[in-house]
Amino acid sequence: MENRDLQRAKLHSEVWKIANEIRGSMNVWDSKDYILGFIFYRYLSENLKMFINVEMAKIDTEDEKPFKGKYEDFNFDINDEASYEIKYDVMGNLSYFIEPNNLYENILKSSNDENLNEKLANAFAQIEDSFKEYDQIKANVNIELEDLSGIFKSINLNNDKLGNSVVERNRVLRKILNGIANFPLNDINESKIDILGDIYEFLMSKIAAESGSTGGQFFTPQEVGELLANIVLIDFNSKDKRQKQNIKNAYDPTCGSGSLLLKLVKLLKNSSSVVDKFYGQEIEANAYNMGRMNMILHNISRQKFNIKWGDTLKDPKHIDVKFEAIVSNPPFSQTFDTKNNPELETDERFINWPLPNEKKRGDFAFIIHSLYSLEKNGTMAIVEFPGILERDRKEQAIREKLVKENMIEAIIQLPSNMFFGTSTSTIIIVFRKNKLDSDVLFINAANEFVKEGKNNKLSPENIQNIITLLKERKDIEGISKLVTKKEIIKRNYLLSVNTYIPKVDNSEKIDIKKLNAQLEELATNIQTLRNEISDIVKELEDE
Structure with missing residues (x-):
């Protein structure tokens, strides 16, 4: 496990790359909601993939698996028995669900599409809907859960600060997606730092250095x-x-x-x-x-x-x-x-x-x-x-x-x-x-x-x-x-x-008599040096 300072330095480097990439369109402070929100989106995607491809694979034999290969490549159809089984197995364990086409990595692969903003909006909506669906299931057995409705609301995909056209906004969103793809999220729970909190703090320090003020x-x-x-x-x-x-x-x-x-x-x-x-x-x-x-x-x-x-x-x-x-x-x-x-x-x-x-x-x-x-x-x-x-x-x-x-x-x-x-x-x-x-x-x-x-x-x-x-x-x-x-x-x-608790005076006590004696001695030494220099100059002039 890396130490805290090294983790922090790597994190700051990646965040600053993204912030600089989009600076022409969006200032550092406004970028934070997108950077933090996309980290969350990617985490949910990676967590779900890990559960299906690794944890569920431990349980299912090859013949019993509802699909072949990796979940991110699976052709999901909710009307299909295998797809239905996967969805509710996952929701029962993770409390949310993401269809393969809405996973972070698949949105990233198609990020050059002209409707990138719509794809992201659909992905966020599906995740929030799955939270709500799980809440309703648990409410039937009197289990109260944290309400996560509107959790992606801070990511305004139509914000003019991203750009003045859909093309420009998608260009900036694409840069953020690519940047977040490089973040090491696998060991987030073992990390010695609070990743979202640290990014927030780092961006504020940058703004303070540049403008002299922040919140x-x-x-x-x-x-x-x-x-x-x-x-x-x-x-x-x-x-x-x-x-x-x-x-x-x-x-x-x-x-x-x-x-x-x-x-x-x-x-x-x-x-x-x-x-x-x-x-x-x-x-x-x-x-x-x-x-x-x-x-x-x-x-x-x-x-x-x-x-x-x-x-x-x-x-x-x-x-x-x-x-x-x-x-x-x-x-x-x-x-x-x-x-x-x-x-x-x-x-x-x-x-x-x-x-x-x-x-x-x-x-x-x-x-x-x-x-x-x-x-x-x-x-x-x-x-x-x-x-x-x-x-x-x-x-x-x-x-x-x-x-x-x-x-x-x-x-x-x-x-x-x-x-x-x-x-x-x-x-x-x-x-x-x-x-x-x-x-x-x-x-x-x-x-x-x-x-x-x-x-x-x-x-x-x-x-x-x-x-x-x-x-x-x-x-x-x-x-x-x-x-x-x-x-x-x-x-x-x-x-x-x-x-x-008054301040303790740790300064050295000054002996005035001793100090005056030292000053007099220094003055005598200086005068002696001056006399010696004058003698040398006179000798040079007489030659």
Whole structure:
């Protein structure tokens, strides 16, 4: 198995080839939905081919096989008994079906046809219809599955950004198809990286480098996601704070591509630990589709995830579920408007909290929503903008309630310049509802990073250092401090890390007398050298 850096470098190289191939027609940011969507389409095709040609072949003897040769070459006809048998055997195992002519490789072979866009549309429609058909079958036996309707909606085959004519649009689609055909998808489940999430992050870094701005502050760098996942897997009430062996459910209220939830899968891959079900909600339609694709790509059964589309604050979709693990990176300083949405003031999530009665930053609204969703024995780790730790008025009142009700386990100051499009530093707040003490641990991890290009990154060693500090909960000058509730109250509920961990002055003490003596000695030496040079010049002039 290749290491993470090598996998990532190969992936970036292939993605950038495609992005450059289509740059004349479509900018890098718009290309992401097509690149990611076509990866998903190819994965479904390869997965289905592998199942039929390899797994089913193990069961069927040559005489019993419903067809000869490879499935991609099979002449499929649903009215034929063999075709019917194949379809429902496959659907029973994979929950979807693709006819041979709609497989990725066969669409690619005919990609020079003038009706390429129509062929792709038919292939996507057939896959979605098969998802729906399988759902209906399972509904009859009371099995609830993730709804995958509209999952290809982000791939607009008639988008003018592809070109101003069908011919031009098909030309660009052909280039993307050819590019994705070179992607190594066979070991996607064993990969050390989140492929869709990594592509998303890579494209944003390219845009940031070229234009100086992106929406990257809303995308969680993979290493930060890994830290969040490590945190919520800690069994804080065990003596050695070991990793939990089982997580009943995990939730991300602003899940985007699903990368934070999938970090739990990656971390538990080589252990006996499991997460029974994943939940998420996302307001942006294309990111919502990518989140659902990402779950399928990582072989998460449709019974084990529930991703919904909508505004988490105004229309929460999982309000009746309590979660053992919550990870989140909500949008920084998003407006939370209670004035024009008075129903929020009587919402059961917010009714006992001092919310603003006007348009204000919604950082604490996401925290309060998530705390409502956190079960008694659960852990929540959320990325936030540090301003919430010291802003006054209503936000101070919220901090007071959090401290008095003993919900904050730790506050971690992360390095600056970790998010694309912003150099702002961020924090992680760790919440628990069943703490055994009332102290809050403050960690200054501002120097826990390695440089990668213009950005700072958390290395595996940096992550482990932070986790160790979190588990040990002890005072280390300039790095960590366990602060009592009494001291926090004394400081008017200020929770910024630098309030409790002042910077350590590691500069060398200067001895002024010694420095002056050295300067005098240097001045004498300089004058001596000048005199010697003058003597040499005079001798040369006299010759």
